Amino acid sequence: MNLQENNISENNFEQCIKCTVCTVYCPVIPANPKYPGPKQAGPDGERFRLKAADYFDPSLKYCLNCKRCEVACPSGVRIGDIIQSARLKYNHEKPSVRDRMLADTDFAGEVATKMAPLVNATLGLKPVKLLLDGALAIDHRRAFPKYTSTTFEKWYRKELTAESQLKYAKRVAYFHGCYVNYNYPQLGKDLVKILNAVGYGVELLDDEKCCGVALIANGLYDQARRHARKNLDAMRRATASLKQYKVITTSSTCTLTMRDEYPHLLGIDNSDVRQNIETATRFIYRLIDNGEVRLAFRDDYTRRIAYHTPCHMEKLGWSVYSTSLMQMIPGVELQMLPSNCCGIAGTYGFKRENYQVSQTIGHDLFAAIEASGADFVATDCETCKWQIEMSTSKKVFNPISVIAEALDVEATRKLNHVKI
Numbered sequence: 001m002n003l004q005e006n007n008i009s010e011n012n013f014e015q016c017i018k019c020t021v022c023t024v025y026c027p028v029i030p031a032n033p034k035y036p037g038p039k040q041a042g043p044d045g046e047r048f049r050l051k052a053a054d055y056f057d058p059s060l061k062y063c064l065n066c067k068r069c070e071v072a073c074p075s076g077v078r079i080g081d082i083i084q085s086a087r088l089k090y091n092h093e094k095p096s097v098r099d100r101m102l103a104d105t106d107f108a109g110e111v112a113t114k115m116a117p118l119v120n121a122t123l124g125l126k127p128v129k130l131l132l133d134g135a136l137a138i139d140h141r142r143a144f145p146k147y148t149s150t151t152f153e154k155w156y157r158k159e160l161t162a163e164s165q166l167k168y169a170k171r172v173a174y175f176h177g178c179y180v181n182y183n184y185p186q187l188g189k190d191l192v193k194i195l196n197a198v199g200y201g202v203e204l205l206d207d208e209k210c211c212g213v214a215l216i217a218n219g220l221y222d223q224a225r226r227h228a229r230k231n232l233d234a235m236r237r238a239t240a241s242l243k244q245y246k247v248i249t250t251s252s253t254c255t256l257t258m259r260d261e262y263p264h265l266l267g268i269d270n271s272d273v274r275q276n277i278e279t280a281t282r283f284i285y286r287l288i289d290n291g292e293v294r295l296a297f298r299d300d301y302t303r304r305i306a307y308h309t310p311c312h313m314e315k316l317g318w319s320v321y322s323t324s325l326m327q328m329i330p331g332v333e334l335q336m337l338p339s340n341c342c343g344i345a346g347t348y349g350f351k352r353e354n355y356q357v358s359q360t361i362g363h364d365l366f367a368a369i370e371a372s373g374a375d376f377v378a379t380d381c382e383t384c385k386w387q388i389e390m391s392t393s394k395k396v397f398n399p400i401s402v403i404a405e406a407l408d409v410e411a412t413r414k415l416n417h418v419k420i
Contacts, residue, residue: 016077061087142349165196174188190403249279252313259277279313294416308384344386370393
């Protein structure tokens, strides 16, 4: 059925009561006057777009897809999805070379890790940054994440081996994502450390692709759909092989994308696996809360930590699991930072036309971090980490890495009667 011809929208814009709460909570409006705001770009605009595609406004590209409008909406309108769906259906501009490069994280990661020292050194040089700015409009002020020479998948196969994880009666599948594989394998190692200590083996999905969030943001929808189908098929195969099937992640954005963006934006049914996809902190917290496992921590671990809630974690409503786990560590003093978007929004903040907007959006958060007196910042989103580390003096760690560093492994094994 042609939705436009039949004057029907697959989104729930009809539930909008025009209260403009979404406009108040939008982080883009104060920073970019070119953006019409979520109400006008979303529910209001959808009414016009259904009449004629000519009503599509290219300024919708300034939406961060942070979902803060959806969190604030009292009527449950999927405002962000309406905006992104409109871009998918009505925007016929082909992605630029820059956008394709930024979006294809698997290709970039595969190439960069093969010569990581050279890539890392080169991307940090001012002349190279200026060249990228002039040729591709990747802002010269943006700091690039470092690449690793040994990917997480290579480490897993060489140092850990799948066979070692089969010794555990209970196992989970781990969607590690591009960041863990190509940029920061230590996060994946930290997760394995924790789960093995409580008696869970960790298996990798047999054919994992990027979750697709960068592809969606840059208009590469067909490629995003291919990735989504491959990931879901891999998860379904995991269902058959694992006794206790869960797909856990260490990225709030990957989680939201696979749970919500696949059906809402890409039109791919994930209803058979959706409830089995969750963040690692939620999975571990529920094991503790159900009395299935216990954690023991080092006596000498003392840290003052400021926690930043990523926008997509706020949409999921799951930051409480990350913060509750860190609060279980006796030596941790946890401070909640104000609920502000950091502004990077994945590849959005790398683009020259968005850089200043990105930094303006994150300004209040950066100031709060500098004033916090924390030893470091914890957050569940890798791109938030890049933005905060570039824009403040603080290091940033995933809550899983915090727990792993504070964990007393031997004591935890004994508490859970783990013998391997």
